[in-house]
Every structure is written in C-alpha cells, then in structure tokens.
Amino acid sequence: MKHFSELISAIEITNKTNSKIDALVDYLKAAPEKDKLWIITLFTGKRPSRPVKTSLMRQWCMEITGYPEWLFLESYSSVGDLGETIALMLPDPTHHIEKPLSVWMEELIALRPKSDLEKKDYVLNAWSGLEMQERLIFNKLIGGSFRIGVSKKTLVNALSKYSGIDANRLMHSIIGNWDINSISFDDLIQGEHINYDNSKPYPFCLAYALEKELPELGDPEDWQVEYKWDGIRGQIVKRNDEIFIWSRGEELVTSQFPELVSAMETFKENFVIDGEILALKDNAVLLFNDLQKRLNRKNVSKKMLEEIPVGFYVYDILEWNGQDIRTQPMTYRRETLETLLASQTLPNHILISEIITFNEWSELDAIRNKARDFNSEGLMLKQKNSPYHTGRKKGDWWKWKVDPLTIDAVMIYAQKGSGRRSSKYTDYTFAVKKDDGLVTVAKAYSGLTDVEITEISRFVNKNAIEKFGPVRTVKPELVFEIAFEGIALSNRHKSGVALRFPRILRWRRDKTVDEIDTIEQVKQLITNPT
Amino acid sequence: MKLVKFTKKGIYCIPGKFYLDPWLPVDYAIISHGHADHARNGMKYYLCQTDSKTILKHRLGADIQIESLNYNEPKTVNGVQVSFHPAGHVIGSAQIRLEYKGFVVVFTGDYKVKNDHLTVPFEPIKCHEFITESTFGLPIYNWLSEAQLQQQMHDWVLKNQSHNRTSVFLGYSLGKAQRIMKLMEGVDKMYVHSAIHNLNRAIEGSGILLPQTHLLNYDFKKEDLQNKIIIMPPGLLGSKLLKKIPNAATAICSGWMQIRGNRRWQAVDAGFAVSDHADWNGLMSAVKATEAEKVYVTHGSQATFSKYLNEIGIPSAEVKTEYGAEDDDKELEKKEAS
Numbered sequence: 001m002k003h004f005s006e007l008i009s010a011i012e013i014t015n016k017t018n019s020k021i022d023a024l025v026d027y028l029k030a031a032p033e034k035d036k037l038w039i040i041t042l043f044t045g046k047r048p049s050r051p052v053k054t055s056l057m058r059q060w061c062m063e064i065t066g067y068p069e070w071l072f073l074e075s076y077s078s079v080g081d082l083g084e085t086i087a088l089m090l091p092d093p094t095h096h097i098e099k100p101l102s103v104w105m106e107e108l109i110a111l112r113p114k115s116d117l118e119k120k121d122y123v124l125n126a127w128s129g130l131e132m133q134e135r136l137i138f139n140k141l142i143g144g145s146f147r148i149g150v151s152k153k154t155l156v157n158a159l160s161k162y163s164g165i166d167a168n169r170l171m172h173s174i175i176g177n178w179d180i181n182s183i184s185f186d187d188l189i190q191g192e193h194i195n196y197d198n199s200k201p202y203p204f205c206l207a208y209a210l211e212k213e214l215p216e217l218g219d220p221e222d223w224q225v226e227y228k229w230d231g232i233r234g235q236i237v238k239r240n241d242e243i244f245i246w247s248r249g250e251e252l253v254t255s256q257f258p259e260l261v262s263a264m265e266t267f268k269e270n271f272v273i274d275g276e277i278l279a280l281k282d283n284a285v286l287l288f289n290d291l292q293k294r295l296n297r298k299n300v301s302k303k304m305l306e307e308i309p310v311g312f313y314v315y316d317i318l319e320w321n322g323q324d325i326r327t328q329p330m331t332y333r334r335e336t337l338e339t340l341l342a343s344q345t346l347p348n349h350i351l352i353s354e355i356i357t358f359n360e361w362s363e364l365d366a367i368r369n370k371a372r373d374f375n376s377e378g379l380m381l382k383q384k385n386s387p388y389h390t391g392r393k394k395g396d397w398w399k400w401k402v403d404p405l406t407i408d409a410v411m412i413y414a415q416k417g418s419g420r421r422s423s424k425y426t427d428y429t430f431a432v433k434k435d436d437g438l439v440t441v442a443k444a445y446s447g448l449t450d451v452e453i454t455e456i457s458r459f460v461n462k463n464a465i466e467k468f469g470p471v472r473t474v475k476p477e478l479v480f481e482i483a484f485e486g487i488a489l490s491n492r493h494k495s496g497v498a499l500r501f502p503r504i505l506r507w508r509r510d511k512t513v514d515e516i517d518t519i520e521q522v523k524q525l526i527t528n529p530t
Numbered sequence: 531m532k533l534v535k536f537t538k539k540g541i542y543c544i545p546g547k548f549y550l551d552p553w554l555p556v557d558y559a560i561i562s563h564g565h566a567d568h569a570r571n572g573m574k575y576y577l578c579q580t581d582s583k584t585i586l587k588h589r590l591g592a593d594i595q596i597e598s599l600n601y602n603e604p605k606t607v608n609g610v611q612v613s614f615h616p617a618g619h620v621i622g623s624a625q626i627r628l629e630y631k632g633f634v635v636v637f638t639g640d641y642k643v644k645n646d647h648l649t650v651p652f653e654p655i656k657c658h659e660f661i662t663e664s665t666f667g668l669p670i671y672n673w674l675s676e677a678q679l680q681q682q683m684h685d686w687v688l689k690n691q692s693h694n695r696t697s698v699f700l701g702y703s704l705g706k707a708q709r710i711m712k713l714m715e716g717v718d719k720m721y722v723h724s725a726i727h728n729l730n731r732a733i734e735g736s737g738i739l740l741p742q743t744h745l746l747n748y749d750f751k752k753e754d755l756q757n758k759i760i761i762m763p764p765g766l767l768g769s770k771l772l773k774k775i776p777n778a779a780t781a782i783c784s785g786w787m788q789i790r791g792n793r794r795w796q797a798v799d800a801g802f803a804v805s806d807h808a809d810w811n812g813l814m815s816a817v818k819a820t821e822a823e824k825v826y827v828t829h830g831s832q833a834t835f836s837k838y839l840n841e842i843g844i845p846s847a848e849v850k851t852e853y854g855a856e857d858d859d860k861e862l863e864k865k866e867a868s
Contacts, residue, residue, distance in 0.1 A: 012790060012793070012794055013793055013794060013798070013799060013800060013801065014799065015794070065669065067669055068838075068841065070837075071669065071834065074668065074834050075669055075670045078668055078670065078789075079670055079791070080791055081790070081791075084789070084790055085670060088669075088670035088671075088672070088788065088789075089670055089672075092672075132674075136790075422789070422790075422791030423786070423789060423795050424791075424795065450795070467833035467834075468833065468834070
C-alpha cells in the first residue's frame, strides 16, 4: 500500500499531465505484476462494486471518535470528501499493516458477501493499522472515485511511455475484454487478446475559430456549410464485423453507446466515419448537459437509454472498404458518404449532416443566429476541395459559433466545490431584480480563474450569514455577467425562466447590485416562447 | 466579575484601561506576538514579551514606544497584574495573563501545544476566563509528530535531489520560515529570501540562535542553488524570482495543507501540514487544562468549536475579532518581499 499511496500522492498534487505520467511510469517500473493489472483496472473504471456502505463507515467513525453527527457533518463539508474526512478524524494508528495493492483488492472483493459485523471487524482493523494517507486510500478503494485526474488517456500514455507500445493500440487492449485472473500484464499490454487492425483510428481533422470576414473566404460556391453541434466528436470504425467508437480525446467509448453500435451492425460495408454523438429525442437535438448524463457510466441502464437516447450526425468518411480516402477532396468524400448511407434504410438516429444552401455570404449571419433555436452551436465552413487533415490546420475548415446570450446578475449563494475545488467556494447561485427584491435565475460554477475564486471565497467567508452547513447566503454585492445558450419560460423555476448551460463570462467589478438586470429584461431575451 | 470586554477596537481590559492586540489605534496596547494581525501600527505605547521586541521594532518601526517583559515577569498596570507566558506559536509569542482582585483571564493570541524545539514550549495556565483562538478548530486537523513531519520533508528533499531538483519551501517569514529552517537543519545548504533573512537578524538580535542559512541574492548563480534548499514567503508563489530558480520543486508549508483539496488547489509539487497553531487535540487539551469557567473563542472555527465546548459542558461563546487574516500576513510578506 505504501508504494500505491505514494503514487496517489504524487498524482493528486500535480495538474501537469506529464508529471502524472512520470509518476505512473515510476510506479509501473517497481510494482509487482498483479498490482500493475490492478492499476489498469482501477483507472479504467472497472473497479469491483462497493463492499461496505458509506453510511456504515460514517457510523463506525463516529463510534470510534465519539463526535456528534453535526460535528462530523461540519468537518465533512469542510473537507468535501467522506473517505478523507474519516481518514483525518480517526486516531493515530496503533500498528502497521503492509500488503500489496492486489491483496487489499482481493480481500475487499471477498468482504462483500460477509455480515456487517465481519465487515466492521475488517475495516476497523485496517483503519488502526494504516497511516493517514494510506487510510484515505483504503477508504477510496472501498468505493467512490479518486478524482485525481487520471483519464484513460493519461493511463494509456503512461503505459505507452513505459512499454514503447503505440497508445491507441494500448487503449484498445485495456478496454477490450480481459480478466485480471487469467491474463499476464505483458500479454495484456502486448494486446494478445485483441486485433488492433480492426480498431485503429485516424487522427481527427479539427477546425479553427473563424478569424476573418466571410467575403475574404472567396467564392461562396467553393464552401460547404453545415451546422456545428455541441456533442462528442466521434469516429466510428467498422472493420471485419467489429465496431469501435473513438472519442476525440482518443478514448474508446464503444460500450457507452449501444444504440450506435447496433445501428452500425446493420451495414455490410467496412468504413471509418467521422461525426457527432448527440442526445437525440423526437428528432430534436438535446443539450450537451443531457448527453453528459449518459457519459462515463459503467453500465448504461435501459431507463437511461429511453430517457436520453443517443444519435450520430455523420460529417465525413475517412475509409471506405479498406481504402484510406482522406486525401480525396471533400466533395468526393461527401458523395461516398451519401452513397454509403443511401445503401440501406437508415435508422432514425443516424443522420447525415445537413448541407446549408445559400448564395451570398450575407445570408449566413441570420442562419447562424437562428441555430440556437434547435441547439446547434453555430456553423462549420469547409472548403469543398479540402482533404481530411491530420489535426488542426488553418484555412480549410472554420467554426463560426453563435454569440452567447448574457445578463448581469448578483451572487446570492455560494457552495464549496468537490475534489480539487473542495477548499473554495466555487459553485454560485445568481439572482436578478424582481419588484423590490431578487429572484434566483441561474447556478453556475465555471468561467472564473483560480485567483478570482480565491478572492470570492474570501468575500464569502467574510460576508456569509450561515455558520454551519455547506451553503452560504452572502450579501448581494458581487455582480457577474452570466452567459447562456438559450432561455425558455418554465413554471418549474421561481423566476419563471430556465437558462440553458449558464456559465460565468466575467466578474463585473465595475457594476453594483443596482445595475443588474430585472427579470422582465431577462424575459425579453426569449424569442420563441413555447 | 467583568475584567475584559470585546470592543470595536479590540479586547479591552476595563480596570487596566489597556487593549490586548487591538486592531485600531489605542493609547496602550499589550501584544501577544509579532504577526501582522496581532501587532498593528498606530499604538501610542506597546508592551510585549522580550523576544518580540526586536521583531515589533523591525516590523512597525524603530521609533515606536515599546516596553518588554520576560516570560512570567509580572507588571502592574492600573492595578491589573499583567504577565506573559509561553504560547509556543512563534518566537516571542505569549499568552497574556491578567489578574485583578484574584480574578484571572488568559488571552492566548495564537498558540501551538506541540514542542517545535525552537520556541519556548506552551505552558497551560489555570484561569477563570480563557480567550482562545480556533484557527484549526475542527477534528480533521490533527498534526503529525515533529519527527514524522521531519521525515516526510527530508524524504521529499532527497527525492528532489535524486531527480536533480531544487527544493523550495514556502512559509511565512515570521514563524514558519524558522520552523522550516529547524526541521531542515543539517540536510543541505539552506538559502532564505531577504524578507526572512532580515527577520532572522532581528530575532538573533534578542540573542536567539537560529540554524545557519544564506541570503538568497537576486543575482544568484544557478549552479550554487541546484539541489539545495530554499525558503521563501508564500507571497512569492508564481513570482519571477521563483521561476528563475533552476529545476525548482515547490512545497507549501501550512496547516491548511492537511486537506487534499487545499494541496491540490495551488499549483505546487507538495504540501506539508506544518502549522504554528494548535491542532484540534491541542485546542481541547489547552482548554481543559485551564479549568476555565468560561471560554471565549476567537478567530477560526469559532462557531463550531464553541458549540462543541458547550455540548461537552464547558460554557463557551464565540467572539468576533479581526484576527486570523493570514491575508494580512500575505500583504506584509509582499511588502517585505518587494
């Protein structure tokens, strides 16, 4: 555990991906075979299910320390993490237990079916035999996540640096089907259990934000214009009856989108296509917020599949029956794509990205501004004879986003964040004027710098009304410009409106609370009341 | 008996007609220790513990009117017997004991119960009323022993050296810096920033012996610093000076580093919970040792700590003060660092 504990300490302190990778490589160099397999298991979300309920752990901690529940909760809200709170509160260890990670994991798996009393015995013995940091890790191994910013991609890059094996190949290897008890570490990373030829992706072609006036792009005839979508850019690889979905971050996300896999299974051809994974319901695109609920789940439940169905808007085709066609002009690739998709009746949730017809550049601005109405982010402009570039290349593809809507609002509540943000007030609630008072319109937690958050936290500490609990009501004084992607009437909200995807655009230090918007002004932003 | 009252200017001793660590200008101020939130400018007359005198003069100006007393050396002011007792917080830090007609009040200022082998160790004093700080007044704050802490920091420096990195510790110039010096004594050559260097000279002016350090000159040679230990004030995190240091690995030393979220908030390579304040168990033991009938809780987790004391049968109330703003220290650090 000591070695693993050092790894976690090294990873969690840094926000530099390279330092995390170096720490992982150091660990891999020294760790026993079985522990290495467990590292991969833990950091790819394949952890075994929780053997001990958190409520029991909480109860045992209070029993040992003798602290009242309110004091425990007060401490918890200060730390922001239950496993850590317990680890910090417990008395000093009385002895020292040293076992490799794999033994701890096997013991925890064996603990699951046991009685609460046996569980208590085991956990209390571990608590009194581990140092603070090890105790914290033990609690984390029982359940919950580490929240230390090791993505599958980071892990794969570390494995690649350690072994010299191609990162995407490793991604396929670790995501593929393998059982910790019947594979060796070497066989796993060598990919003995997979066929990488079937999954190998291409690098994505990426666009820059438009930085010139439209007429400077030349003849409108030479450009293909499509809507830009705010989902997950994805590459679907279908070769030899195997289907793989790669995200733009080069993670394999196949298992998260079973409805895309089953749709692809109906095709006879082999191909690699590029497109956008979107939450799609009743032929309408939902917001990214909705799609997010589907992501990074171990299992996608039937309920989830019904509530937030996912579809795919196809942008491009990169490989056609074994042939790499990325250097062909876009018009050719588009024709190929249309042929492919016309080869059979498409399910409703697989759509080709619509080409917007226009004659003059001047028509586009109005089209872009209406994009928000159906949750598009704006427009994509693509040169018709462009190849499918590797990575980001300036000139052939441009993205032209809609401007966000904004209001000025005052902060009235603040709450501490979690993980790295648990020490500061990072989640805020904002209000605008209504009659003589204020009414809540949005919650937002992104858009500020660490320095600004530190300053706001200090303000909250000085101006908070409550003394206990996680939420602080503060003096309405700090004004922020809030940006959002859409607004609609809503009777579920006290203000009568719902903002979509609100975030903090900037802190308006130049404005006082008298200058914020009124709810009437906010409502005027609604163009299409439903 | 009402010996002290809490006013807008600070803690006021009614019969003595003086203030304890006032935050607004007054005629007569008794000062617990040299930190900026306790020892402020603008008092007509200062009374402090002997080892604090050079520190106060260094920070507040050589021309202040100041008198000092040794620990346990009583002085009568308007009929109130005043004495200083070790608080173990920083060099020269004292609890202020007031006695009037047999009634005793003790004000802790800031204190640390564990012996750091640098400051005179904390001494518990029996009293009727106890005014205590509560900076780390939550049961999640329990410090490692000095030996464990030292081991962790040593290991970190050795690991840095094996990766050819220079170890930079960030800690307040009064207190924390000397603590780090003591903890790192003998590991390797230590360099300190000028703000710390000047304060060290002031401390040594009272005849106290500090571990040997070298002044970090702005025109340093990189090869001189490589793999060595450097101590600077936290205000310099992100500064040009820090960026100039070759292959620096930085660590913040502060009690707040006990929490992972705090360690990860700052872009540093390590965080060590080195604190000059009492931890939860330290606060509890100090309170119990006084056998006080009433405990007033100042800066920190005052609401939580005083609620808990009441629950376990020790009458307590929270008091609003202007202490505990480590930011004020930060401002001062910046001033001294510039």
